[in-house]
């Protein structure tokens with residue numbers, strides 16, 4: 001059975017990736033900073049003997065080497081990150097640790113313990129920052145504008161330099177925004193979905209947002225972890241841009257979400273200057289031609305379906321909690 005090691009297992013992407021790998025017959029070693037990691041959408045199903053949780057080491061080479069020696073992974077998916085972009089400004093030094101230094105420690109440990117393992121680094125569209133062109137591919141010049149983007153850009157170069165220097169099978173998935181009902185509510189898509197559900201159930205009247213004109217290329221997280229898996233099955237290690245190729249504004253997302261419950265979004269959305277970012281990445285769509293050509297990958301779920309699935313999930317959660325309160 002192939003063995004995979006996944007950092008950040010308890011995040012959105014970790015949950016979808018673990019599910020995909022278990023379905024494909026892998027033994028999965030999932031790493032998380034918390035003692036008791038769990039996969040929210042697998043809760044309630046019978047425990048899977050092929051899924052093993054470990055405490056994720058901090059930036060310590062010896063701990064990473066011991067973990068790799070113990071688990072002997074064929075494939076390593078490095079998803080762990082502090083992925084909420086404003087956090088990078090609150091504590092830039094901690095952001096270097098979680099979004100860059102951890103990658104250095106992992107690469108060094110791989111080099112010494114398992115140089116034949118295949119490694120994927122979850123990189124981000126934030127490396128393009130103020131990119132001059134409306135779409136970005138693997139050749140687009142990086143112009144990061146946030147501590148998070150700068151750390152992701154540095155880790156991208158680090159991974160590709162280890163590939164060149166040491167011949168590692170080391171790759172970067174340059175991921176555009178990807179969402180799902182498992183997305184934490186601090187991100188705008190889930191914030192809107194949860195807000196819509198509360199409004200539909202009479203628990204709230206409006207949602208407060210920042211810049212409604214900001215545009216993002218949003219896809220479904222489940223499709224993106226499939227791209228990651230395909231990257232590590234390829235003949236050669238390469239970087240790939242992963243996205244849908246279309247951008248939409250926050251206002252358009254909100255409109256789609258309110259359409260699900262048949263309300264006018266403009267009557268229920270307020271803007272708050274404090275939620276606007278002074279450094280907000282430009283509207284850039286993914287050009288995933290290389291992934292289409294070499295991995296036979298393209299995003300399957302379209303935005304209206306994604307928005308609907310998120311709103312319906314949150315509606316059912318809010319309704320269930322109201323019913324539980326009523327019964328109690």
Ligand SMILES: C[C@H]1O[C@H](OP(=O)(O)OP(=O)(O)OC[C@H]2O[C@@H](n3cnc4c(=O)[nH]c(N)nc43)[C@H](O)[C@@H]2O)[C@@H](O)[C@@H](O)C1=O
Nearest residue numbers: 083085124125176177186187188189209210211214275277
């Ligand atoms: C690819 C990239 O994707 C994600 O980063 P993000 O794009 O910053 O995601 P977000 O959902 O926080 O913001 C999206 C846009 O929405 C605008 N916006 C308006 N009003 C609110 C608002 O109220 N909250 C938030 N969070 N954003 C708002 C905000 O200004 C921005 O323009 C991470 O996974 C990151 O790790 C990553 O790699």
